[in-house]
Amino acid sequence: MINNVFTIKNLNLFYGKYQALHSINLDIERNKVTALIGPSGCGKSTFLRCLNRMNDLIDSCQIDGEVLYHNDNVYNKNFDVISLRTKVGMVFQKPNPFPMAIYDNIAYGPRCQGVKDKTELNKIVEKSLKNAALWEEVKDRLKDSAMSLSGGQQQRLCIARAIAMEPEVILMDEPTSALDPIATMKIEELINDLKQNYAIVIVTHSMQQAARISDNTAFFHLGELVEYDKTDIIFTTPKKVKTEEYITGRFG
Amino acid sequence: MTFRTQFEKELEELKLSLIKMGDLVIKNIHLSLHSFVEMNAELADQIIKDDKLVNQFEYDIEKECMRIILREQPVARDLRLITSVLKMITDLERIGDHASDISKLTIFMEKNNKPFLVKQVHKMADESEKMIKMALESFVNQNQTIALKVIENDDIVDDYFNEVQHIVAEAIRQSNIDADYALYLMMVTKYLERIGDHAVNIAEWVIFSIIGHHRN
Numbered sequence: 001m002i003n004n005v006f007t008i009k010n011l012n013l014f015y016g017k018y019q020a021l022h023s024i025n026l027d028i029e030r031n032k033v034t035a036l037i038g039p040s041g042c043g044k045s046t047f048l049r050c051l052n053r054m055n056d057l058i059d060s061c062q063i064d065g066e067v068l069y070h071n072d073n074v075y076n077k078n079f080d081v082i083s084l085r086t087k088v089g090m091v092f093q094k095p096n097p098f099p100m101a102i103y104d105n106i107a108y109g110p111r112c113q114g115v116k117d118k119t120e121l122n123k124i125v126e127k128s129l130k131n132a133a134l135w136e137e138v139k140d141r142l143k144d145s146a147m148s149l150s151g152g153q154q155q156r157l158c159i160a161r162a163i164a165m166e167p168e169v170i171l172m173d174e175p176t177s178a179l180d181p182i183a184t185m186k187i188e189e190l191i192n193d194l195k196q197n198y199a200i201v202i203v204t205h206s207m208q209q210a211a212r213i214s215d216n217t218a219f220f221h222l223g224e225l226v227e228y229d230k231t232d233i234i235f236t237t238p239k240k241v242k243t244e245e246y247i248t249g250r251f252g
Numbered sequence: 253m254t255f256r257t258q259f260e261k262e263l264e265e266l267k268l269s270l271i272k273m274g275d276l277v278i279k280n281i282h283l284s285l286h287s288f289v290e291m292n293a294e295l296a297d298q299i300i301k302d303d304k305l306v307n308q309f310e311y312d313i314e315k316e317c318m319r320i321i322l323r324e325q326p327v328a329r330d331l332r333l334i335t336s337v338l339k340m341i342t343d344l345e346r347i348g349d350h351a352s353d354i355s356k357l358t359i360f361m362e363k364n365n366k367p368f369l370v371k372q373v374h375k376m377a378d379e380s381e382k383m384i385k386m387a388l389e390s391f392v393n394q395n396q397t398i399a400l401k402v403i404e405n406d407d408i409v410d411d412y413f414n415e416v417q418h419i420v421a422e423a424i425r426q427s428n429i430d431a432d433y434a435l436y437l438m439m440v441t442k443y444l445e446r447i448g449d450h451a452v453n454i455a456e457w458v459i460f461s462i463i464g465h466h467r468n
Contacts, residue, residue: 208325235327237464244328249256 011065035214042220052088089162095154097146132160152183273309280351296355306348336461383451402455409448
């Protein structure tokens, strides 16, 4: 238990009358990469968004069950959502840098948190960019617009922006689907480095990517968690026929 | 319903190639024993030449497995199946070598030696051939029961081996057997015993491809 950052118990989610998640039970481990796989519409992104309450933004969304972050249910009325989103960062499918300088993209979050000291901000920016394996490429152009970076660099900038808040968990929703193979490889290597310090939960449509980078894999189908196990087991000896049929490409 | 028609076809073709390789190897064992018993150097020579075809099968199947791994990126049962094929062809190739080895002995001993026929050697060859056939059948049908039967049958081959050993030892004591022939006969018997072991290896890989781990 001590190694779990999230424990999800009996989670059900409805969009209006449509039930998108059915009784999900799953643990997210510290310092591990957890991949969520499954065909489109299976609920993996919906599940991911439950972890930092991004579904709150959808009016018709109703949730029951528990999403325990260090034993506190994030759906409790008095739970501090802002603090949750600081501790549980998110990176999206399309890189979404703010239309401002590279430096300011990273400094934005800490500034909002009240960090004003220039030296302190410099330190945070450098450390975050280094940890996101972007520092060497941008250190001489920190004042340039983030929009001038390539797609792969922008995505690493978004990861650096998430890291700047010193989160404990990073959620990634198909972070490489808009990137070319080389940029994808760099992000994958980065994910491997980042897990030394963070728990990473990644939604991916690429089963090869899940097999390459994750420690645990959860297979979702029609809103149900069909199978959750160590990635090696899922991709060599899955226990459920449905999982095997999906990963071997027999349906999907 | 499958979305991987081409991949399924490739897997079927791979199985078919393995069966063809197996058939050739079984034929070579069968004929090699004939060549030995009948001291037929011409036949032996042909088997040694045919061993190149066995080697070619191994090369082609290995290449095809590599291509499938690269192109289709198999996982789960598909990955296990292809890994098993890669291991099984090594055993089949080795069996082919043993058929060739028996044929080489035929060529060495021709003319000079007085035959001493032991019916258990034929039984051993029959049993070994049966084991290979069953091992391949268990693979094609992914049938664990047949694979387990192959492993069980290895004791029959081993028992024959011990029997032949005793018969030959007794014949030596009684001076009923030509010394060179006794050596050759024991070598043939040992090759047949090894062929049984290779059939067991194949059956074990079949079980791995079905259940995902090696049996204890």
